[in-house]
Amino acid sequence: VLKPFGQAGAGRSEGGNAFIYSAGLRSSYTIPWKKFTFTLGNEISFDGFLPSGEEWEDYASIAIGWDTRYPLGFTLKGAETHVGGWVSYYYFFNELEFEQPLLAPLAIGNQFEIALSFGTYKEIPIWFFNFDRIGLAYRFSEDLRAIRIVFEFPF
Numbered sequence: 748v749l750k751p752f753g754q755a756g757a758g759r760s761e762g763g764n765a766f767i768y769s770a771g772l773r774s775s776y777t778i779p780w781k782k783f784t785f786t787l788g789n790e791i792s793f794d795g796f797l798p799s800g801e802e803w804e805d806y807a808s809i810a811i812g813w814d815t816r817y818p819l820g821f822t823l824k825g826a827e828t829h830v831g832g833w834v835s836y837y838y839f840f841n842e843l844e845f846e847q848p849l850l851a852p853l854a855i856g857n858q859f860e861i862a863l864s865f866g867t868y869k870e871i872p873i874w875f876f877n878f879d880r881i882g883l884a885y886r887f888s889e890d891l892r893a894i895r896i897v898f899e900f901p902f
Contacts, residue, residue, distance in 0.1 A: 866881065
């Protein structure tokens with residue numbers, strides 16, 4: 748499956764408002780094997796932002812990920828359940844640099860992510876959203892560590 752995507756929004760920076768964008772192409776290839784479901788995902792992305800009265804700041808990245816799901820043998824709201832997880836790698840063609848008050852700038856050239864999830868094989872409506880999984884991910888690079896709540900394989 749090939750999935751083009753585009754996103755645009757607004758934010759704030761030190762100097763005021765900023766325009767933010769992201770566009771690219773994602774692909775995923777699913778491989779069923781015995782009770783397992785494997786998915787290989789890829790992405791190429793062009794992202795950036797334009798702070799008020801300043802120059803465009805943009806970058807390009809590529810990513811690859813491997814997702815695995817295994818059925819648990821019981822249902823939740825009529826949907827078969829699974830346990831799963833993924834690993835992914837993100838490479839930034841230009842290092843991303845973030846200013847930090849009272850610290851040296853944070854530079855990121857690549858990131859890794861490891862996630863564990865629980866879910867169902869069909870989406871379940873909860874409140875205003877439809878979910879097919881929920882999990883925790885640990886994203887890290889040389890100088891950055893983050894724990895994220897995730898609701899889908901990123902590809």
